[in-house]
């Protein structure tokens with residue numbers, strides 16, 4: 001494997017970048033405005049080792065033990081109806097897709113997208129159990145969706161409902177070789193795309209290559225871990241002493257060395273490993289998850305019909321903040337701790353007259369709920385993953401987007 005350390009570090013923070021990954025299709029050009037570093041899309045990486053999941057076999061749909069999070073609430077706000085077209089932008093193991101089709105067997109079409117080749121294969125398998133064409137499986141990221149839809153001649157303003165269940169799937173977490181999980185020893189990989197994109201570095205490449213300052217920035221920004229400095233130092237020292245850090249267990253042990261105990265308490269007072277936030281940070285960084293989510297919401301808006309519904313489940317505050325800001329038309333770059341009403345007030349004060357008028361005219365979404373929806377106590381007991389879930393739903397403004 002050869003890739004330039006200096007390139008990785010010097011190009012690490014490119015700040016606000018403009019990206020037009022969807023523009024090949026000529027349909028939609030997205031400005032990637034989320035003010036966080038991008039993953040290493042521009043770095044030269046030659047000769048990626050093909051050691052990982054070429055051999056992972058896809059389990060059949062029936063064997064995948066996955067409980068879709070907040071399925072009741074998701075179905076109730078998505079409200080799929082006969083003859084509609086719904087896009088599940090995060091197919092995963094198909095938990096929500098199956099529930100949508102179970103409750104609405106006369107749905108015209110369900111488009112199932114996932115960037116993970118294993119999930120894609122599951123969607124292909126599932127599609128065979130339904131009427132031909134009723135499930136349309138797509139392999140790609142949110143940013144690939146415009147070109148995939150255009151190949152099928154599906155135009156803007158035509159989709160009735162869109163679901164995004166963000167983040168990592170239980171299937172990805174449970175497969176040790178994917179390197180997402182703290183509790184299962186595996187190679188530190190974490191690429192949701194598998195080996196589809198040869199220029200996407202694995203988590204091991206990131207951990208073994210970034211300098212201390214940038215490692216600290218990743219852990220702080222994406223893990224929101226106040227011990228980021230100490231953790232980054234420990235990683236650099238471990239690299240110097242023992243060489244490359246290749247496995248999930250190895251990284252977890254290094255992070256734990258910074259703390260008095262390897263476990264602290266989570267929101268529910270249950271033990272959580274101290275490396276959880278570092279793992280979250282790496283995963284978000286490797287998969288460019290925040291920019292993907294932000295751009296995914298632009299794509300969703302473009303393809304929904306006016307009045308169509310966008311339903312989003314998120315699992316940590318960084319993601320939820322992005323969704324909230326899209327749905328409430330708040331500047332993505334505004335400071336994070338301002339209350340919503342204060343931000344709206346600020347923007348009103350700053351932008352009286354023309355700009356305010358423009359923002360009203362350009363309002364893109366109408367949130368359907370005032371408050372974020374969370375899982376019930378009963379669901380949290382049955383499915384602990386739902387404890388941090390936040391559900392938001394908005395409709396595309398009528399009159400918005402027809403000229404896009």
Ligand SMILES: C[S@@+](CC[C@H](N)C(=O)[O-])C[C@H]1O[C@@H](n2cnc3c(N)ncnc32)[C@H](O)[C@@H]1O
Nearest residue numbers: 068090092093094095096115141142165169292
């Ligand atoms: C939480 S799981 C979805 C689980 C699914 N709702 C179910 O019930 O089985 C998230 C899935 O979204 C996929 N994903 C995450 N970000 C994505 C992106 N930017 N583009 C496409 N797929 C993405 C992941 O690969 C993963 O399979």
